[in-house]
């Protein structure tokens with residue numbers, strides 16, 4: 098039997114990168130095939146070519162053994178290929194049914210047959226066991242639901258081959274589990290699935306086979322049973338990596354940051370923090386876990402003076418820093434690794450030297466009486482680059498010239514070299530390669546070991562569980578649960594992240610009672 | 615350290631090779647137009663060069679025309695470094711002249727060494743305050759500076775005309791008959807003529823304002839690249855979000871940058887009045903130094919030293935134009951050459967924007983991928 102999909106020696110060149118370099122990829126009938134690789138390895142690019150969004154620079158694509166030329170997504174859909182993108186492409190004010198039929202609407206004459214649309218949606222949603230409410234409006238439903246809608250949309254158009262691009266990035270652990278069940282149900286019905294991810298655990302849990310790509314090149318295709326997380330990590334990164342974080346137990350010190358009943362609005366003046374309270378002690382890592390969009394971004398902005406809160410109180414080392422200016426908060430000894438390094442963390446057109454003193458530029462020895470001391474700044478920057486192993490030709494290049502991981506290292510270096518009392522690290526490893534993750538994690542733990550307070554805000558549950566001494570779960574703008582890091586389980590956190598309460602569910606699911614508190 | 619300076623020079627060359635090429639190409643294309651008008655490009659360009667540069671008097675005149683352009687070019691470049699498009703240099707220039715004459719009259723009895731610094735400061739202050747208006751509006755209310763500065767250009771012109779007619783008129787202040795210009799500055803308020811200092815400049819009206827202009831360029835360079843203020847202004851100009859994150863106040867820096875930018879334009883007016891015209895005339899439209907300044911800043915890549923060079927180029931074109939006309943070449947040719955230079959350089963800005971765009975594309979997910987289609 099011919100392969101469902103066979104991509105042969107696919108090369109895709111962009112003006113200054115070769116995103117895919119003679120990549121081979123095959124998909125068999127009814128399998129879940131994971132495409133694994135670090136950020137920027139070329140996974141999305143490869144699949145975009147299968148979906149007709151990009152045309153390969155060279156190489157051939159066969160569907161069921163027949164050579165095809167996929168010029169655009171309509172052709173791809175014609176071949177039964179459906180793709181769910183990393184960022185959903187739903188029309189927010191439309192209903193679920195409207196979104197699913199968009200582009201292939203059932204018509205009555207020239208009019209949209211909305212009744213048939215709803216019936217159709219109900220039918221396929223039953224067929225595949227993907228429960229959705231056809232009349233719900235997209236912006237009212239959860240991200241997990243929205244993903245189902247995307248999948249249904251692809252199925253509605255007759256997809257036999259489904260490409261899911263990093264579908265788990267936005268899901269809670271429970272939702273990830275459900276997605277796994279859905280995927281298996283789909284393959285049972287004869288569909289074939291390509292799952293893109295950079296998370297190793299998912300690969301082991303969900304795949305039949307794995308193809309690893311690194312820097313645009315094929316590394317290997319493996320069968321699930323014959324591999325392990327460690328082997329995959331090594332293949333993905335190209336060297337042995339230590340995925341464990343070494344962390345000694347440590348008694349935390351006194352409370353440094355106290356946040357009480359904090360409330361704030363987002364840019365659209367909608368309340369997002371709705372009474373958030375927690376504290377962080379010296380010598381501990383407190384992690385804020387939660388699904389994206391539950392107020393994490395705003396919380397960090399408020400704590401660092403970048404957003405004005407409405408009410409509540411924030412005290413740091415006994416001082417009131419509620420509504421304080423960023424400048425004064427930096428002065429207090431709070432460092433901040435921002436979640437968006439390109440937007441907040443760096444002035445891209447400035448040199449690394451100039452970037453390494455952002456926030457301390459008015460301090461000696463970097464400046465005195467308003468005059469910058471560039472020789473000192475350069476010297477300092479070189480030291481920082483050396484100590485944090487930032488890969489760059491020199492401190493004179495613009496920040497934009499560095500890779501994402503090295504940009505992040507520069508920011509981490511800058512924030513830690515300031516020798517802060519507290520570090521607020523927001524998504525510190527987002528989009529950086531495994532090597533840099535290892536490095537950044539080590540540095541965070543080091544801060545804690547030196548008696549600093551660390552507030553870690555992360556969407557990656559693995560990161561939270563590996564690093565945190567205590568985990569505060571944020572849901573809908575409030576801290577809904579506080580768990581000891583060493584005792585936390587993924588399931589527990591998942592329930593809290595989805596807005597559930599541990600006590601109730603614990604009673605429901607007999608036996609779990611008393612596990613926390 | 616050795617390597618640092620070397621790469622600095624490489625960087626500098628990188629920045630200026632394209633403007634130089636653009637200028638060369640502009641002259642090349644300009645020659646096509648000259649041929650189309652039935653003239654010989656060599657004759658035309660010879661006239662242009664000789665008319666502006668052969669002989670110290672002519673060089674003096676060229677530098678005279680260069681002086682206000684240096685100031686307005688610096689003014690626009692400075693605002694630009696903070697991410698602001700100051701279209702209001704024209705109005706700030708006009709207010710600069712108004713303040714200069716006013717201060718010159720009020721303090722008319724002071725000796726020159728005191729009076730001249732006072733009136734120049736007054737002119738700078740006038741321009742600075744005028745520019746601070748859009749600065750404050752932008753910083754506090756988010757009103758776009760382009761709109762406000764354009765409107766204030768007219769306001770400045772008519773306001774100045776009004777004062778020339780009324781309180782600054784010789785008829786009001788000196789009991790003279792009604793004139794179409796303001797009172798005239800006394801000798802003690804005038805910048806020295808260069809030919810008085812160096813007779814070699816002959817009949818040219820070049821005044822010592824050129825020194826002030828060149829000094830301003832170096833001061834601006836120092837301010838931008840050697841002070842914390844410059845660091846903050848450039849940071850806000852390139853990435854306001856990161857600046858905010860670094861504890862830098864966006865609004866304070868916008869106001870500061872507009873004020874300094876306005877001071878530079880105000881100085882253009884101040885030196886022109888105190889060095890050349892000694893009075894201001896009622897005018898239906900302003901002189902255009904502010905607008906040419908935009909081109910000067912653009913060609914000079916918003917770098918103070920680049921502005922010096924590009925102001926000189928525009929000075930040469932402006933001064934050589936006359937001689938070309940005498941040689942029978944339509945003066946529009948000069949306009950065409952200026953236009954082509956600007957188009958090329960603006961074009962390069964667009965070109966530079968593209969890889970940037972692409973970088974932005976690469977950063978984000980599927981949106982970009984769709985965008986390629």
Ligand SMILES: Nc1ncnc2c1ncn2[C@@H]1O[C@H](COP(=O)(O)OP(=O)(O)O)[C@@H](O)[C@H]1O
Pocket residue numbers: 111112114115116134135136137138139140141142143972975976977982983986
């Ligand atoms: N439209 C594009 N233009 C230029 N380069 C791109 C474009 N899309 C992706 N790239 C580059 O191709 C490489 C692979 O990107 P991508 O396929 O998105 O990686 P992954 O999905 O594995 O994280 C990266 O270096 C990325 O910057």
Ligand SMILES: [Mg+2]
Pocket residue numbers: 137140141142183262
């Ligand atoms: Mg991707």
